[in-house]
Amino acid sequence: MKRYFKYLKEYKLQCILGPLSKWIEAALELLVPLVMANIIDVGVVERAGIRYVLAGGGIMLAMGAVGFLCALFCQRSASIVSQGFGTNVRDALFRHVNTLSHRELDKLGASSLVTRTVNDVNQMQSAVAMIIRLVVRAPFIAVGSVVLCLVIDWQIGLLVAAAAVGVGLVLWVIMQKTVPYYAKNQQKLDRLTQIAGENLEGARVVRAFATRDKERARFDGAAQDMLGNSLVIGRISAFLNPLTYAIINFGVALILLWSGFKVDAGVLTNGEIVALINYMAQILNAMIVISNLVSLFTKAHASMNRVSEVFDTQSSIVDGPGAACDFSAPAVRLENVSFSYAGTKQYSLQDISLTVPRGATVGIIGGTGSGKSTLVSLLPRLYDAGEGRVEVFGHDVRDYAVADLRALFGMVPQSAALFSGTVRSNLLWGKADASEEEVQAALRVACADGFVNEQGGPDRPVGESGRNFSGGQRQRLTIARAVIGKPPILILDDSCSALDFATDAKVRQNIAALEGVTTIIVSQRASSIRGADTIFVLEDGRIAGAGKHEELYRTCGLYREICDSQTRAAQ
């Protein structure tokens, strides 16, 4: 928890003054019943007169007004502190996420990181607000009421204390009882969401099999399940208000009965009875606030742990000392490289050695899970190889500064991820100061100039994750983004899968025409890599064959099988 104090630093003053002013308000509020009792006992019963009563009323009003001002100040401080705290933590968290490498991102998961940045930090933020606003107030009122009752009459005070404990107990028990059902409720709700989602996503399948009634029965079952659980929660939590009301008011009845004897004996006054009853009502309110606080803090604590987990995760990629490229050396050289992903002992790559000469075009082919993408992701150091050595232009990749190393590569990842903005803003990721000519040239290479220039040109807006473009268009734009910076090494990771054969071929032709570029093409399609200078066939993380197409077709069984399955016609 300590690590989060630094995000409050700039709000130190508000952190102290806010609760302090709230405390003043609470203290004033506690005094009100005493003033009332005084008005009744001195003003009415002892006949001190109307003037005395009016003065008492004036004091009550003044106390209310001062309390109000204090409360306003506190709420304002709390809002500034908590929102500022949330902003600071969010910014720091987002920055920290941006220092993590692929390995950590895999482990934490993108959607979970989003939830942590957005929801969990919000949860912590409201906890901070509540600490400032209520943590001082509610317990102070609850305890203060009991203490003042004890001061008025210690026996009745004990009774009041017992009632307070009783209310606390009821709140605690009901919370404990409902918590597991609330968790179940979430599961049942998820199930409803799942079935509804499946019926939208699979609307065609449901209709094709005419299984409408089956789906309805499935949803009915889930809805019925949910109903049962909700009713249990409802029945339990419907005890809350009646029970607390009963405890407090039976307490009031006992106080009245007892005060009968005390008044008769002359040790208690009418005004004091009114004050005691008033304190009972305040205790009830304060206890309810406290119980809400407890559940809020439990949630916030869980959120804090989730956020801390991210802060505790450190990047596994360490910047190298820096090195100058030796362009006479091979573009890429792997020496006995083995690699396994976090959390598994299974090798994704095993004992890989290969060399890619500068300017060559290399193809990598193999089935899903054969390690193709893993292999290319070692080159720009998205992951570090577990064993062996990865060299780029004559130096171990660990010797380069990470940013310098990655600038050597133009990579088209498998997931054609674009970002909201414009076509141009996406392309500028590849080269920040690209001119209009460079943008157009890159679009031409990727065969994207047609659809981009037909509709609005490079300034055409791109929606979230590029949703307003088709899969094939997105792939072509990511290719343009990779080639715009004229990188020495271009990696296409299965990035033409959504293109038809003609466009795929055209794009490859354009890329082959680029000067001095070393190209590595990863593909499932034999036709995409047929013309490569060297083809590497991967199987289960090992190299099953290497060579030119004709040679491989003769010598490598797996390669022949792949080619035959896809292009029977060609032979």
Added chain:
Amino acid sequence: MKNNEKKALRKGIVRRLTGYVRPYKGYAVAAAVFSVFYVAFTLVGPVLYGFAIDAMIGAGQVDFAAVYAMVGGFAGCVLLASLAQKLLGNCVNALCYKLVRDLRREAFDHLTDVRIKYVDTHAQGDVIARVVNDVDILSDGLLQGAAQLFTGVMTIAVTLVVMFVINYIIALAVVVLTPLSLFVASAITKRTFKSFSMQVKVQGRLAAHTKEMIGGQKTVLLFGQQEGSCRRFEKIDAELYKIGWRAQYYSALTNPSTRFVNAVITAFVCVLGAVFCVLSEGGVLTVGALTLGGFTVGMLSVFLSYTNQYTKPFNEISGVVTQLQNAFASAARVFEIVDEPGERRGGSAHIGKVRGDIRVEDASFSYDPARPLIEHFDLNVKAGSKVAIVGPTGCGKTTLINLLMRFYDLDGGRIFVDGTDAASVPLDEYRKLFGMVLQESFLAGETVAWNIAYGREDATREQVEAAAKAAYCDFFIRNLPQGYDTVLKADALSQGERQLLCIARVMLADPPMLILDEATSNIDTMTEMRIQKAFRKIMQGRTSFIVAHRLSTILDADLILVMNAGSVIEQGTHAELMEKKGFYYNLYNSQFAH
């Protein structure tokens, strides 16, 4: 005008909602009765303890008989009030949750019935939110809100009456002062609402940025764009701070403000009451020309407790109003689904077993009337033949399937199956004639066996396993943790394996005609080969339509439809089309080009 429309709309919604409450009339009536009891008992209580306090005049002057009676009565009232409150809660909850179930059920029933067009044109997340979340908001807002409003209004009315009976001057003072609280509350809510909707917008932008960037974080790293991404995040976050703290502040004003108003009212009541106590000489109260019944300390305590109870519902009402508004908005969203027209499922031509002749006559169709797509399309397919559909991405292959399956209705022309007009066959019966394996293989989050038997509920486990074996699924199913009883999770199977399961599903259903859509990417070679084999096996003797991406699969097709820009531009066998040296010829050769 606009206001009237809104009112009319709301009236319609209220009428429809009462329709849903009708089956649970009992609960509604019971809830009303219990809330009357609840309000009555909670309000009588303080009057009784007021009498008890008045029975304790001073040392040695306590009327114990009266104290016992009054305190006993008070305790009884408390018991009955809490009992009534508990029963009230049970009734409202039961009514609420049952209504939620019914509404969800109805909305979902319509969802399974709406036209594919609706599914295609509406964001899934939004539709799901309507079925799941909006129904909750509706029931929370309407029932809890209505219950709160009902008891609130009743509490106000009864307290007012009792206060006026005891002392109308103080009662009047309270009545004059309460609008203050209402005024304060509404002023705050207005400001809060405005700044909150602004905050929600910025929050949405921040969430969108986070989702997009972290979702594509690997690309961000690859291009070294961390700094830019962080800076944009911080910019939006700074905006959120500015708007956020104000929104929070305004909303945090409600509690202290109402507390202050209550404090003012309490002070007034206390002072007035005390003054009247002083003036009540000999049990009669004279204020200027007015003469009232005497005022006592007991009465003052009743008043103090009443003002507390009386102002509470006022503070809650403004909350209830927004709750109700949200509920109406949600109701409208739910009813939109319920009102969505369903598919036209009727038809009188029961064709039973078919051979599988398909004839399309002069068909035309477009998604958008301004942009014609398929026009004057003719096709003749003999039973048992294999029809391949090829063409570049976005050429209308999927549209053709949509029309064949009657997911969309033709704008003109007709489709005949074995000579019967398809439009006259009941929809479900018609669709069951086709087996469909799509590229996006849809499987439900149920067990493997459940999914394979999807089209045939009566299938035995042996039949399911036989179908799985025939579709080359058996070996990987047996490798799953619970075999055939494994519940499918989102990424438990590869895309190719999912497609194989879909083939098994169709094999078990055994339809006379097939529609197959080849998967384009990310399927490993061995699985790919298995899918090809399974396709070939299942196509035997059935009229089949294949959307082909790999031209190798279609060499032996009986008919190849070459599509481009929504229309069929060439048709014939592979040999015929190659001879033509047209679009197909180019397409075919391009796959071997470098």
